[in-house]
Structure formats: C-alpha cells, structure tokens
Amino acid sequence: MNRLSPEHARELLAPLQRWRHDDQRGAIAREFVFADFKQAFAFMTQLALMAETSDHHPEWSNVYNRVDITLTTHDAGGLSQRDIAFAHYADAAFDRFMLPSAT
Numbered sequence: 001m002n003r004l005s006p007e008h009a010r011e012l013l014a015p016l017q018r019w020r021h022d023d024q025r026g027a028i029a030r031e032f033v034f035a036d037f038k039q040a041f042a043f044m045t046q047l048a049l050m051a052e053t054s055d056h057h058p059e060w061s062n063v064y065n066r067v068d069i070t071l072t073t074h075d076a077g078g079l080s081q082r083d084i085a086f087a088h089y090a091d092a093a094f095d096r097f098m099l100p101s102a103t
Contacts, residue, residue: 026078
C-alpha cells in the first residue's frame with residue numbers, strides 16, 4: 001500500500017469534512033458521539049468486523065458514549081487509500097446509527 005501524496009490526500013479528504021488531517025503524522029482523526037455506551041460499543045463492533053475483514057485496524061479509544069478514531073497506514077508510513085476507505089465506512093456506519101428509529 002502506497003502513501004498518498006499531500007495533493008492526492010487533500011483531494012480524497014475533501015468529502016470527509018468531519019475528519020481532521022494531521023499531515024505531520026500522516027493520519028486523520030475523528031470523534032464520534034453517541035446517545036450512550038451501548039450505541040458506541042455497537043458502532044465499534046461493526047467497525048471491528050470490517051477492520052478484521054480488510055486487515056486494516058484503527059487506533060481508537062472509547063469513553064462512555066464517545067469513540068475517537070485515528071487512521072494511518074503504518075506499512076505505508078502515513079495516510080493511504082485504505083484509511084480513506086475506512087473513514088468513509090465509519091462515516092456511513094455512524095450515519096446509520098443516527099437515523100431515527102422506526103416505530
């Protein structure tokens with residue numbers, strides 16, 4: 001997996017407006033806030049299954065209803081297409097959690 005050039009990274013990050021880019025570290029990060037711990041843990045479980053399938057694991061932490069995720073590809077020495085794909089997946093999963101429940 002190749003590290004993205006700064007120009008290509010900026011282009012691919014444009015739609016990921018809620019992610020912070022750390023160019024020095026070659027990483028992106030985002031905080032996700034849920035209604036409670038149960039939702040946050042369910043979100044992490046969903047992402048863990050995808051991470052295992054794709055063999056690309058995030059740096060993350062969870063405190064009650066908050067999940068902080070940092071993505072970087074260590075083998076590439078910074079940000080790669082895998083991180084961008086994971087960020088899109090995480091955003092889509094989060095959006096599904098935020099949909100109103102069907103009653």
